[in-house]
């Protein structure tokens with residue numbers, strides 16, 4: 001009476017339609033605005049002496065139920081998609097890793113094959129150069145052999161006549177000639193040796209030039225080549241002496257070949273430091289390289305020499321060797337000849353690691 005201002009309250013006109021349990025019914029309520037069905041739930045609060053009634057429209061209840069169902073289905077779907085997504089990602093990652101491994105294996109295989117091919121190329125070019133040099137060498141060795149045979153005959157005569165002092169004197173040139181021949185064959189042996197690729201010893205580039213000139217000494221003298229040497233010593237680099245010697249010999253032989261039919265034969269070899277690099281130039285007076293050939297001279301099998309004389313491998317192999325050592329080899333024309341510039345990093349004074 002206090003709460004509703006003494007208004008006359010009519011109890012609701014209800015009519016149970018269906019009973020769910022003790023406190024829950026489907027109820028028809030006839031109110032002033034017409035009748036409607038409700039799900040009627042009651043909760044007695046014993047301590048307070050009250051009863052709480054909750055009236056809900058049945059379609060809301062069904063909607064609630066449906067919404068809950070939909071939400072559950074949505075969650076499940078999201079979970080399924082998440083699992084699918086993660087599985088897919090994992091599969092992709094595995095595929096990517098497998099193809100990367102496959103690629104790495106292929107690269108490794110190809111590199112190995114290339115290295116083997118390059119080693120083979122270097123070796124066959126060395127052998128070809130050796131073959132071409134053998135004629136000059138036979139000449140170089142035959143001459144002192146004949147001289148030595150004559151000197152031995154003289155020696156025998158001197159000893160027959162008891163001239164021991166003269167015999168001793170006659171031994172000196174014999175000794176010199178034998179030493180020279182031994183040096184020559186020694187160089188040839190190292191030149192022809194198959195050296196493991198990747199050797200990086202600390203060596204003097206000027207000595208490499210000396211050794212190469214020594215090997216071609218006979219040809220330089222026979223063809224009356226005017227040689228200018230301007231070398232900084234020592235010129236420390238890291239590399240493989242035998243292979244660098246092969247590069248030098250290739251450059252020198254090409255210069256000599258180019259000057260073969262020229263009246264003026266002048267060979268210049270200079271070695272200087274330029275910042276962190278050694279610059280070695282080999283220039284000649286052989287008429288130079290035709291402009292259209294400047295880009296091809298380093299290609300394997302490019303040669304302008306007659307069949308049988310040139311293999312076209314010398315510069316290709318030299319280029320490969322120099323690049324492997326972190327250097328560069330460039331061809332150009334200067335004056336009335338060609339100039340080849342070999343650049344190699346200066347080796348610092350660190351202890352030899354090889």
Ligand code: ADP
Nearest residue numbers: 254255258297303304310311312313314315338
């Ligand atoms: P090959 O000597 O067997 O021909 P190379 O690779 O050593 O092979 O040289 C390739 C070509 O480069 C030579 O045939 C020549 O035409 C040219 N060439 C190399 N060096 C010189 C040079 N100093 N002067 C002129 N041409 C040169």
